[in-house]
Every structure is written in C-alpha cells, then in structure tokens.
Amino acid sequence: MTNSRTGGIVDLYDRISRKIEQGKPMAMSAEELDWFVVSGAYGTLLQAVARRQFDICRERIEARGGDVSFLLSAKPEVESPIG
Incomplete structure (x- = not known):
C-alpha cells in the first residue's frame, strides 16, 4: 500500500477488483481495512x-x-x- 492520500484507497479498489474478476479470496492488511472502513464500504x-x-x-x-x-x-x- 502507498502512503499517499488517494493511493491507498485506489490501490485497495484495484486489488479488490482483480480478486472479484478472478473469483479469488483476499485478505486485507490493517491499512487496507482502515481504508475499507473510512471509504464507507463497511x-x-x-x-x-x-x-x-x-x-x-x-x-x-x-x-x-x-x-x-x-x-x-x-x-x-x-x-x-x-x-
């Protein structure tokens, strides 16, 4: 994950999108989980x-x-x- 303000959420979006397309599970890091919650997704x-x-x-x-x-x-x- 990147430390930039928008990079974190964009990186998470890209990662989730890839996993959805591949039909594969994923684990989230603590930082990714923070972005997930702050984005409103939770x-x-x-x-x-x-x-x-x-x-x-x-x-x-x-x-x-x-x-x-x-x-x-x-x-x-x-x-x-x-x-």
Missing part, C-alpha cells in the same frame, strides 16, 4: 446485513401467521459512518 455492508436480517425476521413472523403490514414502511436504521 457502513454499506452493515446496512445490507441489517436489511437482510430484517427481511429474515419479517418472513419468519409471516410464516407463523403474524401480520407485519404495519411495519412494512419500517427500515432498519444503521447510522452511516460518513454522515
């Missing part, structure tokens, strides 16, 4: 996980015959780390 991941868990729970309640129609406008709230 916050986006948290929002996706919260939404999926919300959907799973809603589906289980409905499968048991529960009515969650009053909650359908509800969205799981995860505070964005970048505002």
